[in-house]
Amino acid sequence: MSSFINLKGIQQSFDDETVLENIDLTIPEGQLFGLLGPSGSGKTTLVKIMIGLLNPTSGAVLIDGKQMPSLKAMQHIGYMAQSDALYDELTAKQNLDFFACIYGVPKKKRKEQISQVAKVVNLTEHLDKRLEHYSGGMKRRMSLAVALLHEPKLLILDEPTVGIDPVLRASIWRDLKELQKQGTTIIVTTHVMDEAEKCDSLALLRDGYIIAHGSPDELKEKSETETLEAAFLYFGEGKQVEV
Numbered sequence: 001m002s003s004f005i006n007l008k009g010i011q012q013s014f015d016d017e018t019v020l021e022n023i024d025l026t027i028p029e030g031q032l033f034g035l036l037g038p039s040g041s042g043k044t045t046l047v048k049i050m051i052g053l054l055n056p057t058s059g060a061v062l063i064d065g066k067q068m069p070s071l072k073a074m075q076h077i078g079y080m081a082q083s084d085a086l087y088d089e090l091t092a093k094q095n096l097d098f099f100a101c102i103y104g105v106p107k108k109k110r111k112e113q114i115s116q117v118a119k120v121v122n123l124t125e126h127l128d129k130r131l132e133h134y135s136g137g138m139k140r141r142m143s144l145a146v147a148l149l150h151e152p153k154l155l156i157l158d159e160p161t162v163g164i165d166p167v168l169r170a171s172i173w174r175d176l177k178e179l180q181k182q183g184t185t186i187i188v189t190t191h192v193m194d195e196a197e198k199c200d201s202l203a204l205l206r207d208g209y210i211i212a213h214g215s216p217d218e219l220k221e222k223s224e225t226e227t228l229e230a231a232f233l234y235f236g237e238g239k240q241v242e243v
């Protein structure tokens with residue numbers, strides 16, 4: 001697999017606070033990659049930098065060989081933020097139609113794409129409901145549907161399953177694996193260990209540093225632990241490791 005995302009020497013400060021330090025990371029094409037870390041460790045800041053929403057204080061991001069921010073590269077990225085950026089006063093279908101238009105989905109493909117993404121997130125029956133009548137979990141699913149509309153090559157999901165029940169969570173993970181099989185590179189941020197287990201490779205983030213990087217099995221092996229949680233604690237004791 002060739003290198004698809006390249007982060008070099010990323011550092012990010014807000015006023016006097018340094019929230020990311022010395023981030024070097026390479027993610028191959030087609031990987032399901034997890035950024036695992038506790039609240040405040042810098043996951044959202046890092047994904048915002050990756051997709052060009054935030055210019056890092058220093059360092060560079062290359063996606064598919066293009067230096068970010070690049071409009072061209074951004075057109076192939078689907079991003080699901082932590083808070084839903086949707087229109088409550090519109091129905092789900094109207095929301096999807098609007099975003100399909102913004103993302104430049106060709107008019108003759110729009111109907112098919114909307115019904116496809118609605119199926120993935122299990123909202124087909126609720127497409128005519130206004131979002132003000134949606135539950136929190138339904139809105140999360142809608143946000144995921146929006147991120148999938150333009151069939152992005154790179155999908156970045158910031159805590160995608162927060163507020164989603166276990167049955168649908170499992171079904172979303174099955175769909176992510178299916179998208180990956182079709183060639184999509186996927187980056188997921190999470191602080192849930194059982195979700196991290198499903199990733200091909202993980203970067204463990206703590207206090208703005210990558211404290212370890214590798215597959216779930218490699219991380220457990222290297223730390224001689226049985227669970228990712230224990231591995232995280234092990235690497236957190238000051239050992240920065242590339243496995």
Ligand SMILES: Nc1ncnc2c1ncn2[C@@H]1O[C@H](COP(=O)(O)OP(=O)(O)OP(=O)(O)O)[C@@H](O)[C@H]1O
Nearest residue numbers: 014019037038039040041042043044045046082191
């Ligand atoms: N625009 C900003 N201005 C100032 N500080 C910020 C800004 N954005 C993020 N931070 C700070 O950067 C740190 C990392 O935040 P970030 O949201 O990246 O963490 P996170 O790992 O995604 O957390 P969570 O899991 O709770 O979403 C926090 O201390 C946060 O307060």
